[in-house]
Amino acid sequence: MHTLSLTPTSKSGKANILIIDGHPNQESFSRAIAETLHESLPPHSARIISLRDLQFDPILKTGYQEPMSLEPDLVELQELIQSANHLVLISPVWWGSVTALMKGFLDRVLLPGFAFKYRKGSPFWDRLLAGRSASVYLTMDSPYWWFRFVYGNPAVKMLKHAVLKFCGYSPVRFRIFDQFRFSDEKKRRNWLELVRRDALRPIRNGKDQFMGPIQ
Numbered sequence: 001m002h003t004l005s006l007t008p009t010s011k012s013g014k015a016n017i018l019i020i021d022g023h024p025n026q027e028s029f030s031r032a033i034a035e036t037l038h039e040s041l042p043p044h045s046a047r048i049i050s051l052r053d054l055q056f057d058p059i060l061k062t063g064y065q066e067p068m069s070l071e072p073d074l075v076e077l078q079e080l081i082q083s084a085n086h087l088v089l090i091s092p093v094w095w096g097s098v099t100a101l102m103k104g105f106l107d108r109v110l111l112p113g114f115a116f117k118y119r120k121g122s123p124f125w126d127r128l129l130a131g132r133s134a135s136v137y138l139t140m141d142s143p144y145w146w147f148r149f150v151y152g153n154p155a156v157k158m159l160k161h162a163v164l165k166f167c168g169y170s171p172v173r174f175r176i177f178d179q180f181r182f183s184d185e186k187k188r189r190n191w192l193e194l195v196r197r198d199a200l201r202p203i204r205n206g207k208d209q210f211m212g213p214i215q
Contacts, residue, residue, distance in 0.1 A: 017046035018084035022091035022102030024052050029180070029188065030090045033137050036192045037088065040199035049077060051101045058104020064112060074109055081109070086133050087169065089159065092180070093140040093147070096154040106163060115167040127168030134169040135198070136160075137177070144178040160208070173198075173209040 019037060023030035034048050054073040061068060070078070081087065091098040098106075112118065117126045136159055140147060147153060156174060164172050175198065177183075177191050 016084045017041060017086045017088065018080050019046055019048045019088040020090065020102075020105070021048060021050045021052075022089065022099050022105065024099060024101050026050070026052060028092075029139055029177075030092060030137075032188075032192060033090050033195055034088075036195045037199055040196040047080065049080065051105050056104075056108060058101060058108060060104075060107040068108070070108070077105075077109055078114060081129070084132065086135070087164075088135045088137070090137045091139075093138050093142075093155045096147075096151055097158060098138075098155060110163065110167055125166075127166070130168030130170070132169050133171055133173075134164045135173045135175070136164075137175050137195070139177045139180045141179065141181045144176050147178070171208045 019034050021028075021030050021034040031050070034050070038046050038048050054071075054077070056071040056074050057068075089098075089102070091102045094100075097103065110116075113128075115129050117128055119125060136156075138155060140155075142151075148156075156176075160172050160174070164170075175194065183191075
């Protein structure tokens with residue numbers, strides 16, 4: 001069966017992976033995930049973007065009614081997304097969703113005409129970022145079974161269906177690290193080892209993968 005590696009190669013022969021860290025605190029486990037993944041990939045195959053280091057207004061002030069000028073950092077970020085074959089999003093789960101910083105990135109960058117395009121007179125749309133795959137790493141304090149069965153899995157559903165697949169990313173892979181506030185150094189080292197293994201794990205075309213919490 002044909003597979004798509006987490007280290008896909010572009011037409012130029014170079015792997016192109018974009019890792020986006022959505023945690024506002026640089027001393028975070030999200031940063032550790034991003035750096036571990038980056039270090040585990042082949043040299044020059046990936047780039048980390050820490051949203052906290054960018055200069056941009058995370059609020060889409062008028063929705064889609066009026067165009068909002070993109071700051072230089074967001075212009076460059078759109079170019080990186082266009083050229084990347086694989087996108088990695090990393091965020092803690094706060095109030096059932098991603099951080100405000102990550103949500104602001106989604107609102108400001110994945111715009112009509114760039115990430116998707118509505119069809120005139122139709123409820124359907126064109127997925128302008130099709131042909132790319134994605135991985136998502138989420139940390140949460142609650143047990144995942146509670147998050148899934150009591151809350152309805154909101155962050156996972158939103159990112160998978162309403163964002164990534166909506167824009168054309170497929171397949172989409174999730175890795176969840178739950179009960180984070182109870183984790184110790186040993187468990188976090190084990191989690192980062194899984195991240196290292198993910199760097200070499202193939203993603204099957206057309207097949208989403210979910211790696212739930214380890215016990």
